[in-house]
Amino acid sequence: MNLLETARIALRGLRANRLRSALTTLGIVIGVASVIILVALGNGIQSGFNDIFGSLATQITVTPTQGSAPSGGRARDLTDADLEALQDSAKAPNVESITPVVGGTGLLQLVGGGQYRTSITGTTADYLEVNARDLQVGRNFTELEARTKAKVVILGPNPVNELFNGNAAAALGREIRIGRTIFRVIGVAAVSGQQDDVAIMPLGAARSYLLGGGDTLSSMIARADSVATVPAATDQITNILSARHGIREPAERDFNVQALQSLLDQSSQFLTFLTLFTGAVAGISLVVGSIGVANIMLVTVTERTREIGIRKAIGARRRAILQQFLLESMFLSGLGGLVGILIGVGVSLAGAAVLPQLVPDFPPPSVSVGSVVLSFSISLLIGLVAGGYPANRAARLRPIEALRYQ
Amino acid sequence: MIELEAVSKLYRTGPIKVHALSAVDLTIDEGDFVAIMGPSGSGKSTMMNVLGCLDVPTSGKYMLNGIDVSKLRENRLAEIRNRQIGFVFQSFNLIARTSAARNVELPLIYAGVGRRSRRARARAALERVGLGDRQNHMPNELSGGQQQRVAIARALVTDPAMILADEPTGNLDSASTVEIMRLLVELNETGRTVVLITHENEVAGFAKRVIELRDGKIVRDVSNGVGSGVGGER
Numbered sequence: 001m002n003l004l005e006t007a008r009i010a011l012r013g014l015r016a017n018r019l020r021s022a023l024t025t026l027g028i029v030i031g032v033a034s035v036i037i038l039v040a041l042g043n044g045i046q047s048g049f050n051d052i053f054g055s056l057a058t059q060i061t062v063t064p065t066q067g068s069a070p071s072g073g074r075a076r077d078l079t080d081a082d083l084e085a086l087q088d089s090a091k092a093p094n095v096e097s098i099t100p101v102v103g104g105t106g107l108l109q110l111v112g113g114g115q116y117r118t119s120i121t122g123t124t125a126d127y128l129e130v131n132a133r134d135l136q137v138g139r140n141f142t143e144l145e146a147r148t149k150a151k152v153v154i155l156g157p158n159p160v161n162e163l164f165n166g167n168a169a170a171a172l173g174r175e176i177r178i179g180r181t182i183f184r185v186i187g188v189a190a191v192s193g194q195q196d197d198v199a200i201m202p203l204g205a206a207r208s209y210l211l212g213g214g215d216t217l218s219s220m221i222a223r224a225d226s227v228a229t230v231p232a233a234t235d236q237i238t239n240i241l242s243a244r245h246g247i248r249e250p251a252e253r254d255f256n257v258q259a260l261q262s263l264l265d266q267s268s269q270f271l272t273f274l275t276l277f278t279g280a281v282a283g284i285s286l287v288v289g290s291i292g293v294a295n296i297m298l299v300t301v302t303e304r305t306r307e308i309g310i311r312k313a314i315g316a317r318r319r320a321i322l323q324q325f326l327l328e329s330m331f332l333s334g335l336g337g338l339v340g341i342l343i344g345v346g347v348s349l350a351g352a353a354v355l356p357q358l359v360p361d362f363p364p365p366s367v368s369v370g371s372v373v374l375s376f377s378i379s380l381l382i383g384l385v386a387g388g389y390p391a392n393r394a395a396r397l398r399p400i401e402a403l404r405y406q
Numbered sequence: 407m408i409e410l411e412a413v414s415k416l417y418r419t420g421p422i423k424v425h426a427l428s429a430v431d432l433t434i435d436e437g438d439f440v441a442i443m444g445p446s447g448s449g450k451s452t453m454m455n456v457l458g459c460l461d462v463p464t465s466g467k468y469m470l471n472g473i474d475v476s477k478l479r480e481n482r483l484a485e486i487r488n489r490q491i492g493f494v495f496q497s498f499n500l501i502a503r504t505s506a507a508r509n510v511e512l513p514l515i516y517a518g519v520g521r522r523s524r525r526a527r528a529r530a531a532l533e534r535v536g537l538g539d540r541q542n543h544m545p546n547e548l549s550g551g552q553q554q555r556v557a558i559a560r561a562l563v564t565d566p567a568m569i570l571a572d573e574p575t576g577n578l579d580s581a582s583t584v585e586i587m588r589l590l591v592e593l594n595e596t597g598r599t600v601v602l603i604t605h606e607n608e609v610a611g612f613a614k615r616v617i618e619l620r621d622g623k624i625v626r627d628v629s630n631g632v633g634s635g636v637g638g639e640r
Contacts, residue, residue: 002518005515009515012503012504307501307502309499310499310501311501311512311516312484313458313487313493313499314488314493315485315487315489315516316484316516317480317481317485317516318480318481319481400455400460400461403460403495403499
């Protein structure tokens with residue numbers, strides 16, 4: 001009595017009840033497919049998140065402590081000299097670049113039109129790249145424009161909404177008065193959700209025409225040379241600034257060094273939990289499907305009591321009967337698993353192809369091999385567990401009683 | 407050779423004990439054709455279950471071809487049933503939606519016989535019972551007599567020591583009854599031991615030896631006399 005023969009007998013048993021077998025399988029199909037689709041959606045959202053914010057993972061922000069220093073006395077400002085010290089590649093080998101920022105507010109006035117107060121950011125040409133900021137139209141200012149304090153400005157979406165009714169193309173090339181100086185609009189930043197209410201211009205121009213403030217900086221944005229070296233770069237920045245500001249104890253620091261990475265890690269972990277959670281919810285339908293398999297196997301065993309009696313009378317051992325019914329339930333759930341994988345992967349791939357065209361910015365679902373392997377293993381396991389009790393009951397039937405069963 | 411020595415079977419239903427068989431001694435020689443008769447409640451069915459190794463006696467010894475089967479465990483009993491006994495039941499007991507050939511093959515599958523040899527032996531057994539042209543028919547496409555002949559082919563196919571027929575003609579008309587009994591007689595004439603359980607005298611008349619049970623005891627054991635159909639006390 002080998003397994004192949006038992007498998008043939010089991011398959012014949014399933015084919016005898018095609019509709020019932022198909023409906024039972026459907027429960028598993030839906031369970032497996034929904035696990036795969038939901039996990040694929042979750043993965044898509046997560047990798048979308050990483051695409052958008054991943055470029056920020058190496059970003060480190062340095063800001064001065066406001067007001068008095070923790071140790072007493074006035075907190076020292078961050079200055080151009082601090083910036084130069086941090087650009088020393090011998091002392092700060094893991095700091096790839098560092099971008100100065102000065103900030104304030106200014107009144108934007110359109111010649112012969114409205115006016116709008118917004119925040120002013122004066123910085124260098126690499127600010128947009130470091131902040132992963134895109135332009136919807138126009139261009140960034142050049143190094144030359146930055147050095148020569150050129151009167152050019154990149155507007156955020158909010159001022160464009162207020163002054164140009166949201167028409168970015170109309171804003172491009174227009175001259176607007178900021179404070180007492182006329183600037184030319186050379187670009188409009190894309191919506192980022194944060195820092196949309198802004199006008200970005202060369203650092204020198206902001207200091208000379210708007211903010212004044214000598215050599216002080218509002219903040220510095222540093223970039224580590226890789227995600228792995230973010231902690232090292234953070235330490236290097238802290239040490240250099242501590243030495244320059246004459247700080248001995250960490251508690252005396254009059255500046256903050258904040259890596260964005262830890263925040264991103266937390267958010268990313270949260271998304272992972274969310275994916276797992278939705279996968280588990282889909283798993284409930286798999287559980288329901290498995291109860292269906294167990295139920296049908298119990299019905300089958302009861303219905304075929306006489307057949308079991310005949311088989312036992314002519315020499316089938318317990319093991320042969322056990323195998324027959326276990327294989328039947330594993331075929332049911334395994335087939336359900338395979339069809340569920342086909343549907344789940346198919347729908348996810350179709351979604352990845354179609355969804356981004358229908359809904360811009362929708363992160364395309366990405367199928368995880370883990371979820372496919374896991375849900376198929378679970379469906380086989382379901383067959384084993386759900387079929388276990390009925391098959392065992394069948395195997396334990398006594399032939400005389402089973403033969404007498406009508 | 408079948409030997410029962412003081413075989414008893416006791417059933418307990420609550421406080422009541424029923425001796426379905428009480429201390430039965432019986433020897434059946436190889437090649438014999440024995441009919442076991444008796445009214446309902448006489449222990450006929452219990453006798454059939456014990457002889458067929460479907461149940462073990464409460465006490466006593468049952469030797470089948472030199473093996474004491476009265477104390478074997480379930481798996482060994484299954485093996486004995488598979489190799490030594492061919493069952494023919496009153497209600498045919500073929501597996502539904504399964505062709506005649508596959509039904510006949512079944513005991514060979516459980517015996518672990520290879521596919522090719524299984525097919526050949528099943529075909530030969532069906533030809534032996536005159537159903538060579540009905541190999542692929544399903545049980546519900548066959549008449550009662552034909553179904554019982556498939557069952558006999560299934561009983562034959564493993565070449566067992568004993569064919570055990572439990573009221574094999576109980577569900578058949580008289581023409582089919584004669585047909586089936588002739589087949590059993592033929593099989594017996596080629597040297598096979600046949601044990602027949604019945605309550606009909608006409609059916610028992612085909613046997614060489616008739617044993618009558620009453621209240622779990624053998625009350626009569628007569629030889630029909632070979633071919634004469636007329637028996638005398640042993």
